Amino acid sequence: MPIFITHDGTFHADDVLAYVVLSHAYANGPNGDGLVRTRQEGWFRSSGDLFVFDVGGVYDPGARRYDHHMNDRPRREDGSYFSSVGLVWRHHGMDFLRRLHPGVDDGVLSRVWARLDMGLICAVDDLDNGIGEVRPDLFARIIAAFNPQWDSEATFDSCFLEAAAVASKTLLAIVKGELASERATEIVRRAIEESLAPSVVVLPAWTPSEHVVVREAPTALYVVFPKDGLWYCRAVPDESGSFRNSMPFPRQWAGLRGEVSANVSGISDAEFCHPSLFICGARSREGALGLAMESKRIAVESTKDP
Secondary structure: OEEEEEEEOOHHHHHHHHEEEEEEHOOOOOOOOOOOEEEOOOHOOOOOEEEEEEOOOOEEEEOOEEEOOOOOOOOOOOEEEEEEEHHHHHHHHHHHHHOOOOOHHHHHHHHHHHHHHHHHHHHHHHHOOOOOOOOOOOOHHHHHOOOOOOOOOOOOHHHHHHHHHHHHHHHHHHHHHHHHHHHHHHHHHHHHHHHOOOOEEOOOOOOOOOOHHHHHOOOOOOOEEOOOOEEEEEEEEOOOOOOOOOOOHHHHHHEEEEEHHHHHHHOEEEEEEEEEOOEEEEEEEEHHHHHHHHHHHHHHHHHHHO
């Protein structure tokens, strides 16, 4: 069993999250086994299977030492400073991902590693080094809130493990979401390749697809997909994250439902059109495709000279 050594007393998101990564990668998770919280230098010079992080004044990955509290602090390529979790993630993040998700392609895990590094990990690095704004909802602030209050009888060590449990659930959920995003991206790419019309992408099921379609199918105007017994047709935004659509549905469809929607649109099984004109639906795949084609026809006709 490895020994995980960090400082005692007040903890922050970087040492808690570093412990979570290492304990999942090389032990049975952040249950306290092998954890030593101390500033006694004798521990740092001990022999054996040790990981020392956020304490000791040494950054030496060969010796498994990951501190950043020194004059010559380790930096990223862009010049920003690492914290202990940034260093641990740099050298052990892939082992963490491989241990938790065996069999997943290393290319996929590498992309997940990079997104977490530039997202959660980098944000914690910055805050621990005094860069950025500590908002009430920020992960680092949430973890720091687990420190015992001045009049509490709780110990720092017991509170550290409570924070580690929350950090572990958070990190595992983020990784799970990133892997789901990778799977969705592959489905959308395949649908784009198989698309019969350049303006419509038909998905076999709903997936979070907006950013992939915007990036990789620049001519697509609508995405069609089944969900909960209906077939939906969604307008593609003009850019990822935008509320503006490249070709919104016709204004006369706004807010219509049921038979009225079918009569006005001319699609016999049309069910609704959202008042904001970004999504509509029908009872069949053909109906949803018909809504896409009719919407495009109306938009094109409206641009012609009278």
